[in-house]
Amino acid sequence: QQQVKQSPQSLIVQKGGISIINCAYENTAFDYFPWYQQFPGKGPALLIAIRPDVSEKKEGRFTISFNKSAKQFSLHIMDSQPGDSATYFCAAVSDNFNKFYFGSGTKLNVKP
């Protein structure tokens, strides 16, 4: 049973548009929620992360929105660019940052 549910599986967005990826979790013990970006043939790399005591975090064109009561969080990519085309994974972390649970991934294709 997957601890973190991620949707959609794939996403096509026009250049300049907004990409939105959603994740949901059940375990209230999770206390850190990172997003990772992965290009083909590479390992994932941390993109942005949030703690549950904050409802929103923005870094450049990337924003995490966090709804603690609904146990949901989402990644928004503003002004999406072809270079953003990659697979994105959300994750939830517990046990003193020792256990990371990943979503199933979203393959984003930004069309020029």
Add this chain to the structure above:
Amino acid sequence: NAGVTQTPKFQVLKTGQSMTLQCAQDMNHEYMSWYRQDPGMGLRLIHYSVGAGITDQGEVPNGYNVSRSTTEDFPLRLLSAAPSQTSVYFCASRQTGGREQYFGPGTRLTVT
């Protein structure tokens, strides 16, 4: 710094064979971990280590062994490979007290 390195990049095994996937990091990170990545499943934690001599199980530990004799190295052993272990394997490391995991480039393993 080379960061996190993994060898080999690709490997084909026959069912029942054994092998060791190598992982090394030169960042003096105490925490190291192994994940497998399968289509539609995201990354799943196999084993992790919080320091030399200390290891623990993750989500999917069956069929895999680990040991940690040095801070730098964290090998993953498959004692008797099965087709279900066909996957891409990623090693990652993290500084104690830090939140960012640094991933290696991965090893693509096929078991026939």
